[in-house]
Amino acid sequence: MTADTPQALPTSTRTVFFVSDGTGITAETFGHAVLSQFEMRFRQIRLPFIDSIDKAHDAARRINEVFSVDQQRPIVFSTLVTPKLSAIIRAANGMHMDLFQTFVAPMEQELGVKSTHTIGRIHNTVDTEEYKNRIEAINFSLAHDDGQSHKNLAEADVILVGVSRSGKTPTSLYLAMQYGLKAANYPLIPDDFERGRLPSALPEFRHKLFGLTISPERLSQIRNERRAGSKYASLQNCRYEINEAEQMMQREGIRWLSSTTKSIEEIATTILQEIKPDRNNS
Amino acid sequence: MTADTPQALPTSTRTVFFVSDGTGITAETFGHAVLSQFEMRFRQIRLPFIDSIDKAHDAARRINEVFSVDQQRPIVFSTLVTPKLSAIIRAANGMHMDLFQTFVAPMEQELGVKSTHTIGRIHNTVDTEEYKNRIEAINFSLAHDDGQSHKNLAEADVILVGVSRSGKTPTSLYLAMQYGLKAANYPLIPDDFERGRLPSALPEFRHKLFGLTISPERLSQIRNERRAGSKYASLQNCRYEINEAEQMMQREGIRWLSSTTKSIEEIATTILQEIKPDRNNS
Incomplete structure (x- = not known):
């Protein structure tokens, strides 16, 4: 209405x-x-x-x-x-x-100064460096969604890792959109668990890896919405993947948090607190 | 610091x-x-x-x-x-x-009522329909970025069209992230201009098409940051594409606006005003 x-x-x-x-x-x-x-x-x-x-x-x-x-x-x-x-x-x-x-x-x-009473100054306008950085960050995060590209990972501010559907993609995009961070994300898949090693592109960037995990029950529910009744979505498989992913993150000394009951805003804010980028300017 | x-x-x-x-x-x-x-x-x-x-x-x-x-x-x-x-x-x-x-x-x-003094109620939490819709919208917009998929275009709330690098992708993602709108986007490319017709997937959804244009100078600048010195980025080619795209949108009766001096927030808000979705609930 x-x-x-x-x-x-x-x-x-x-x-x-x-x-x-x-x-x-x-x-x-x-x-x-x-x-x-x-x-x-x-x-x-x-x-x-x-x-x-x-x-x-x-x-x-x-x-x-x-x-x-x-x-x-x-x-x-x-x-x-x-x-x-x-x-x-x-x-x-x-x-x-x-x-x-x-x-x-x-x-x-x-x-002790007068305000400018300037319309439309709230959001940065398209000519500022900050705005350009945000757009660049969005493009970067899109190009580096789901491990699509290994190129320029050195430029990333943060690389999110976790099993499929643990919340990496929306969190990366939110970090880019809201905070202008170049947030790549990289899936942890059964092949990685069998090898018992992080995907080979990642160890050199260990300091900027951040893990997302999720309860197996919630993960199974989310995956079933996509591929109902599949092995991929089964609770048993979700339990296996989450268990392996958490063990791997622990072993590799990767900081992680659970997205089960957190919104993308809450996850992003928590990650930002850990990364603490320089923010001295208004 | x-x-x-x-x-x-x-x-x-x-x-x-x-x-x-x-x-x-x-x-x-x-x-x-x-x-x-x-x-x-x-x-x-x-x-x-x-x-x-x-x-x-x-x-x-x-x-x-x-x-x-x-x-x-x-x-x-x-x-x-x-x-x-x-x-x-x-x-x-x-x-x-x-x-x-x-x-x-x-x-x-x-x-005439007391407030609830409830912490963390500002943002919708992960259990609400609204939150699920937002996540679904983000996934939809990603899957339908840059004409990647024709599937389920009937579900889209809006389909943005325009030449490459006219601002479609960040705007689609912002519409999804901020307003939970399923925003697809579809490029207009030289092939379409030669044929003189909209891409074939689009005419049936004409009522939800929304065009983005941009000044040829600004477009050339943006494209040069990607592919310096290319024909794709040349001012002459940008002039041709923009001219053709604007003529096509006019001919097809597609509403459009220029992103040249507008932030993604401003573009998204303007589009939202045109679409006017139902928003009766807090």
Whole structure:
């Protein structure tokens, strides 16, 4: 359901707006964090790219429309850096949670400087080194997914290892996308266990290997979604592979963690803590 | 430089902490948004997974250490849902920007319910449908990168088209990772231009095609980083391909946008606005 045709909602459901002069990703992250503390359902409407007076008036009109239909103030999470645009939104009939309005003024006082009030500075723009590095990291991680290439492994910031479907691929891509890390990943397969050795491309990069493991039950469930009833997916085979992989990682002194109950965000953050790359700049 | 050995910084550089009981991604997003409004350099220290009294005391000690070394209050962006942990951090010598402390109480009043004060609820956990959908979307997007597979294109939420290196791959992965959308992507190549027709797998899915274009100059620059001096990268060839691709998209009635000066976040948000998937739940 979009907001083009507002309809009355059960009174237990509130409408929430995310209003931003950019993509709205910060407004959504901020809003979701606050909303996650309430056991309620929310109808969510995203209003990105509100970067002119006209668009701000349009947005305010949509907020007011929802107010008349819902007979309840919508919650409005906003990240508008321009005071003029922010004021137009805050004049609408909503409950306003304004990130900049709330935090920028105290920061100005603390730092003894004025803020720039610059639209769209939140995310790095396409001309910066940081942005280019991120895109390069994504390309690197894709090219080095699932052991596809041994080339340039020396450039990797981290090489994830683990059995098939232990969570390596989404974690690598997340590390690249969110943190600009060149994250390769390499599978540990039954051949490696029979030889009792790491794949031959890896030992020289031992210091940047990081292992992922997973409970055999969960692994079997995930593999069955792909190849139902196969030996590959059987609990017995999953137990064998996980046991061998964990023994190998222990023997080789590879740090590892279990992805069984962790989200890719949690896994990536934990790995980042271990790697601790230099991050002195904003 | 990590915070293990604090060193005095030039007085123009402030130290910033991101303190969270989870991954710290929300604290960082929130903090970066506020910091982006100031033309200064900041030294950033991430303290995730602060989910016990002991860890909170450790974190507070690190904040105090930085205060004594810097001779300036560090800025502390925190997302701690437990009042007890939050209080320990706020007792440290810093300038505190506490997301929950600031916004949850007014929300409780507005909604007439108490918040749950539940740690780690910000990001969907691995057991939810939403999380499974995201992982499935990432796998789908990877399997359908660069026209690798025609299988299950009917399942795609969106199919990006455009010439090689116009930004399709990172955008598809971002749409999957951030929004759980199954985003396939399909290259438009010189063969297609000679035939004057879309690749044969695509016309039946016209309603979910979305085009990316890019300026020939920027494209040539990007391609030269890959294959310096090649015909593929030459400005002349880039002009030809872009011209043909734009004509084809126009003729076929495909919506498109230029990625030249847009970040993947901006491209993805714009596409999402066009697709407008159902998002009624929090």
